Amino acid sequence: MNQGKLVFSQIMDHVPMTTFRRCVAKHSGDHKIKDFSCFDQFLAMSFAQLTYQDEADLHAFNAYRHQLNAIQYAEMAVMDVQGEDETEEE
Numbered sequence: 001m002n003q004g005k006l007v008f009s010q011i012m013d014h015v016p017m018t019t020f021r022r023c024v025a026k027h028s029g030d031h032k033i034k035d036f037s038c039f040d041q042f043l044a045m046s047f048a049q050l051t052y053q054d055e056a057d058l059h060a061f062n063a064y065r066h067q068l069n070a071i072q073y074a075e076m077a078v079m080d081v082q083g084e085d086e087t088e089e090e
Helices: 006-013 017-026 039-049 055-089
Strands: none
Touching: 006 039, 017 039
16 A cells, blocks of 8 residues: 555655746736646646656546536536525425
């Protein structure tokens, strides 16, 4: 059983986050971002680089992630509608 941090997490601990945040702020990297921030993109690209993934795998991963978000939003919308129906019946 894993007792410590994952290797990827240990490597990311050496990334100078203040410099990264400063560069993102300087270039307005997170402007109008809904859910996949520059840091998320950086983590995905770093992981792909370290695990020898190609760009097609990253696109598939991002599409899968967005599909999961769409499913979650749809489920929340259905729950909201069901909740509205219950309050109307009372």
